[in-house]
Amino acid sequence: QSALTQPASVSGSPGQSITISCTGTSSDIGTYIYVSWYQQHPGKAPKLMIYDVNNRPSGVSDRFSGSKSGNTASLTISGLQADDEADYYCSSYTTSNTVIFGGGTILTVL
Amino acid sequence: EVQLVESGGDLVQPGGSLRLSCVASGFTFRTKWMHWVRQTPGKGLMWVSLINGDGTNTNYADSVKGRFTISRDNAKNTLYLQMNSLRVEDTAVYYCAPAEEDWGQGTLVTVSS
Numbered sequence A: 001q002s003a004l005t006q007p008a009s010v011s012g013s014p015g016q017s018i019t020i021s022c023t024g025t026s027s028d029i030g031t032y033i034y035v036s037w038y039q040q041h042p043g044k045a046p047k048l049m050i051y052d053v054n055n056r057p058s059g060v061s062d063r064f065s066g067s068k069s070g071n072t073a074s075l076t077i078s079g080l081q082a083d084d085e086a087d088y089y090c091s092s093y094t095t096s097n098t099v100i101f102g103g104g105t106i107l108t109v110l
Numbered sequence B: 001e002v003q004l005v006e007s008g009g010d011l012v013q014p015g016g017s018l019r020l021s022c023v024a025s026g027f028t029f030r031t032k033w034m035h036w037v038r039q040t041p042g043k044g045l046m047w048v049s050l051i052n053g054d055g056t057n058t059n060y061a062d063s064v065k066g067r068f069t070i071s072r073d074n075a076k077n078t079l080y081l082q083m084n085s086l087r088v089e090d091t092a093v094y095y096c097a098p099a100e101e102d103w104g105q106g107t108l109v110t111v112s113s
Helices: none
Strands: A009-012 A018-023 A035-040 A047-050 A064-069 A072-077 A086-093 A099-101 A105-109 B003-007 B018-025 B034-039 B045-051 B058-060 B068-073 B078-083 B092-098 B107-111
Touching (some): A009 A018, A018 A105, A035 A072, A086 B045, A099 B034, B018 B092, B018 B107, B034 B068
Parallel strands (some): A009 A105
Antiparallel strands (some): A086 A105, B003 B018, B045 B058, B068 B078, B092 B107
8 A cells, every 4th residue: 555645845934834735545544533643853753743633642732733634634733833843744544454654744944 | 651662673684583572651551552663764654563452453564464473461561573584674663653642762673684
């Protein structure tokens, strides 16, 4: 199964909002709510930012929000801050009882 | 606070074996679906395997099927990954990943002659 499709990079200025898309198929994102988003800073482990499409773990800023429409999920970061600069990955459970990740998106804060 | 401590990563020759362990705390381990995810340095994330709470449901990525075995000991709050017939392309940092929780720091597996 191919990876979920994410843009290779996105950028924004401090204070702005950005959205990262994650496109799958009816065999994954289109069927399940089990879509998660992870943030990874260089040399660090991935950090869970969103689970089950739009739920934030405790401690994650409410500047991070998730949504889903059809086969595409989205992560929106509002009020961009310098520390948001990182790699972001989406994932989804699939109808094959597996998990699939996106290729990752590099977020640059200008 | 969720804590996950992975261990068992090492340098091993192609064809060799390793067993990774992950000791969990801070959540109800016995009910949590658990995953192993790996990341080759500088590359993206790749899902490796999953197991449900009581161990009756397991599955694997095609690239490791038949070589890796996931298991858990709920009495010890520990997740395992037995890796046999290791290949150079299995070289990666392996993360223990509970569903809907943060991950561990990972353990490095290097397969090289």
